[in-house]
Structure formats: C-alpha cells, structure tokens
C-alpha cells in the first residue's frame with residue numbers, strides 16, 4: 001500500500017516567533033513543488049499562532065510538540081488539545097524520549113495524550129525508542145514492543161491510519177550518530193508487525209518515521225528502505241536549506 005512520505009521538523013525549545021517567521025519565509029519557496037510528500041513543522045507553543053498564519057495556504061502543516069490529556073482545568077503551564085486544534089495543529093508529537101526521560105512521562109500518559117489529540121482531530125506522532133544500554137543488552141524489540149502496546153492502549157482501531165509512529169533510538173538523537181538504514185529498517189519492520197497485530201490491515205497505511213540525527217547526507221539511504229516512511233528531524237530541521245533538502249529526499 002503506498003504511503004505518502006511524511007517529514008516533520010521538531011524544533012524543541014528553539015526559535016522565537018520572529019525566527020520562526022524568517023524560517024517560514026525562507027523554507028516555503030524551497031518546498032512549494034514538493035507535493036508528493038507531507039511536511040509538518042512543530043515550533044514551540046509560543047510560535048504556533050503566527051506559524052499557522054505563515055503556513056496558511058502552503059503544503060506545510062503545523063504540529064505541536066506536546067499536549068496535556070485533560071480537556072481543561074488547573075494545570076498550570078499546560079496546553080490542551082482543543083487549544084492546539086484552535087490554532088490549526090494537524091499533528092501532535094507525544095512520547096518524545098526527552099519528555100519520557102526529563103519529565104518522566106510513561107506509556108499510559110502518552111496513550112492518554114494521543115487519545116486527547118485524536119478526539120480533537122489532531123493526528124498523533126507517537127515516539128518510541130530504546131536507549132544505548134537497552135540496545136547493548138539485546139532488549140531493543142522488547143522495549144519497543146512494550147512502548148508500542150502501552151502508548152497505543154485504548155486508541156480506537158478505526159483511527160489507525162491517522163496515527164504516525166516515530167522510531168527514535170535514544171542513542172541517535174542529537175548525537176550525530178544515526179542508526180544505519182539496516183538497523184532502522186529492522187526495527188521499522190518489527191514496528192509494522194506489531195501494528196498489524198494491533199490494528200490489522202490498517203497497519204499497511206500507517207506511517208513510521210525514523211528519527212535520530214537525520215541530515216541531508218543520510219536521508220536518501222534511510223528513505224530507500226521499505227518500512228521507513230519519513231523522518232522526525234530535530235537539529236537539521238532548524239536550517240531551512242537543510243530541512244528542505246531532507247523533505248526533497250531522493251529515494
């Protein structure tokens with residue numbers, strides 16, 4: 001089943017509103033004819049509204065980096081799915097390894113966040129990935145399998161095609177150390193197998209992104225693999241030329 005490649009920029013805690021607008025002005029012309037792929041940018045919350053204006057009418061959509069699963073209430077510093085939908089987010093990242101590690105987010109919370117997004121019509125990008133210690137201990141598939149079943153728990157099967165998985169080995173994030181295309185494909189094939197167990201035939205329509213030091217120099221080889229359907233890009237997505245080259249990969 002053909003899957004539209006999907007490239008997402010995760011800006012993390014980078015770029016002011018003015019910097020985000022300058023990025024959009026430089027980036028959009030570089031990808032305006034990249035119509036065979038889907039592209040999204042996840043800026044910090046503060047830049048979402050102005051980025052929605054900057055991206056309006058373009059082929060680039062808006063994504064959130066996080067969400068609170070509650071609909072509203074006394075949750076100081078948090079942002080709801082309704083608020084993200086209101087400013088035009090089409091996607092939302094949940095379960096990024098930085099949030100799992102630094103903010104102690106567990107699979108049950110991530111599943112609630114993904115469900116909250118779906119209920120507001122926002123497509124979740126659910127991140128999974130093993131640490132170096134887990135890989136070296138031979139526990140990669142066990143870890144990824146457990147993260148998948150926990151983070152997808154309770155999500156309605158009929159919404160499966162809207163759910164994106166991002167496989168991001170923790171040892172490859174921000175380290176310059178990319179998983180080889182062989183390693184990434186091996187895990188992606190495993191993920192698709194688990195998605196098929198969970199969602200049946202719909203797994204063939206679900207995109208699985210790779211994340212971890214994706215750059216213009218390595219994107220083509222990664223995207224040539226059958227189960228790598230896109231990339232979640234941190235560092236290299238901060239530069240318009242680099243992210244445009246990634247979005248215009250040649251596989």
Ligand code: PEP
Nearest residue numbers: 173174211212213234235
């Ligand atoms: C990420 O944070 O999702 C990521 C993959 O970062 P980087 O591309 O910088 O490794």
